[in-house]
Amino acid sequence: MKLRDVPSACPRLWRSLRVPPAELRLDLVLSSGQTFRWWESSPGAWTGVLEGRVWTLRQERDRLWYTVYEEEEEDGDACPEKDGDGCPTGAAEPDSAEMERILRDYFQLDVGLPALYRAWGAADPRFRKVAKDFPGVRVLRQDPVECLLSFICTSNNHISRITAMIERLCCAFGRRLCHLNARPIHAFPSLSALTGADAEARLRALGFGYRAKFVSGSARAIAEGLGAEGLCQLRAAPYAEARRVLCTLPGVGTKVADCVCLMALDKAEAVPVDTHVWRIAQQRYGAVLGGRSLTPRAHQEIGDFFRGLWGPHAGWAQAVLFCADLRKGQEPRSRGRAKGCRGQDSHRDGAP
DNA sequence: ACAATACCTCGTGT
DNA sequence: AACACGAGGTATT
Numbered sequence: 001m002k003l004r005d006v007p008s009a010c011p012r013l014w015r016s017l018r019v020p021p022a023e024l025r026l027d028l029v030l031s032s033g034q035t036f037r038w039w040e041s042s043p044g045a046w047t048g049v050l051e052g053r054v055w056t057l058r059q060e061r062d063r064l065w066y067t068v069y070e071e072e073e074e075d076g077d078a079c080p081e082k083d084g085d086g087c088p089t090g091a092a093e094p095d096s097a098e099m100e101r102i103l104r105d106y107f108q109l110d111v112g113l114p115a116l117y118r119a120w121g122a123a124d125p126r127f128r129k130v131a132k133d134f135p136g137v138r139v140l141r142q143d144p145v146e147c148l149l150s151f152i153c154t155s156n157n158h159i160s161r162i163t164a165m166i167e168r169l170c171c172a173f174g175r176r177l178c179h180l181n182a183r184p185i186h187a188f189p190s191l192s193a194l195t196g197a198d199a200e201a202r203l204r205a206l207g208f209g210y211r212a213k214f215v216s217g218s219a220r221a222i223a224e225g226l227g228a229e230g231l232c233q234l235r236a237a238p239y240a241e242a243r244r245v246l247c248t249l250p251g252v253g254t255k256v257a258d259c260v261c262l263m264a265l266d267k268a269e270a271v272p273v274d275t276h277v278w279r280i281a282q283q284r285y286g287a288v289l290g291g292r293s294l295t296p297r298a299h300q301e302i303g304d305f306f307r308g309l310w311g312p313h314a315g316w317a318q319a320v321l322f323c324a325d326l327r328k329g330q331e332p333r334s335r336g337r338a339k340g341c342r343g344q345d346s347h348r349d350g351a352p
Numbered sequence: 353a354c355a356a357t358a359c360c361t362c363g364t365g366t
Numbered sequence: 367a368a369c370a371c372g373a374g375g376t377a378t379t
Contacts, residue, residue, distance in 0.1 A: 155376060
């Protein structure tokens with residue numbers, strides 16, 4: 001199948017919904033390390049997998065455009081009829097009401113961002129200053145299993161490598177959904193795909209290092225315990241309870257648990273504290289918290305500090321600052337965060 | 353409770 | 367060219 005870049009080429013295959021820019025900045029949200037499965041397939045177009053389907057998204061002024069690719073047959077080289085414009089026909093067009101529901105849920109569009117920005121800015125001048133250049137940064141509502149297993153991979157790691165690892169994970173263990181410009185696109189693996197006896201060894205072969213045991217171990221623990229549904233039901237549990245349960249899983253500590261709570265389990269108050277946030281808390285906010293290292297107590301105190309500052313959506317506010325910091329570190333070539341911080345400049349184009 | 357260390361790999365930087 | 371360093375942490379002393 002061919003990648004779709006712009007609605008004008010095949011208007012019939014695209015739909016849109018009204019989303020003001022202040023509510024969403026697609027590029028910032030999809031490239032800021034919340035999720036590792038979207039790539040900029042061509043300038044302004046973002047392609048990825050959501051709810052078992054392959055999508056391309058594009059934002060233009062007040063509209064979010066989307067198109068969903070049809071699933072391919074197993075072996076047939078999927079060559080549907082073409083109409084006069086060379087656009088595929090025949091394939092059932094996706095139910096746009098359902099597609100729109102999925103997008104609204106994923107981007108949590110019912111949460112009004114401008115009002116939150118105003119409140120955070122009123123409480124925190126530093127936020128106001130930084131956020132001015134980064135509107136539209138929101139927290140995604142991700143699949144809990146994908147979010148959990150993905151963030152287990154983030155420990156002692158950097159984004160470019162995490163992205164590559166997740167890609168290999170999906171390629172090796174995930175169901176193939178279709179080809180886009182000859183490139184196979186895979187779903188995120190199901191729990192059961194990762195519970196085989198050889199899963200750990202295979203993950204190691206894929207370069208997961210010591211995380212191989214954590215990923216396979218947590219997949220197994222969930223499969224044999226809560227189940228994917230049980231994990232999802234933690235959305236209805238209190239933050240502390242969800243966090244406690246997550247921390248029992250191998251490879252899941254306070255940081256990863258908070259990431260999952262925030263990005264998959266509806267805990268808007270969860271503030272994932274990493275070395276990065278810790279540094280910001282100390283330098284920028286002059287907070288005197290914890291000791292000289294990131295102990296569990298320090299995690300708690302720093303989280304409480306930001307919750308006290310920003311309120312019940314503290315995790316969302318932190319996502320804005322994190323995103324801003326990530327971008328700031330990329331633009332000036334001169335100094336600052338010089339290391340491997342070019343983050344997700346994964347220019348994975350369509351065809352080789 | 354806190355501090356120190358090992359843990360896999362793979363970019364970078366000397 | 368070989369080698370050290372450390373990166374969105376976690377588990378174990």
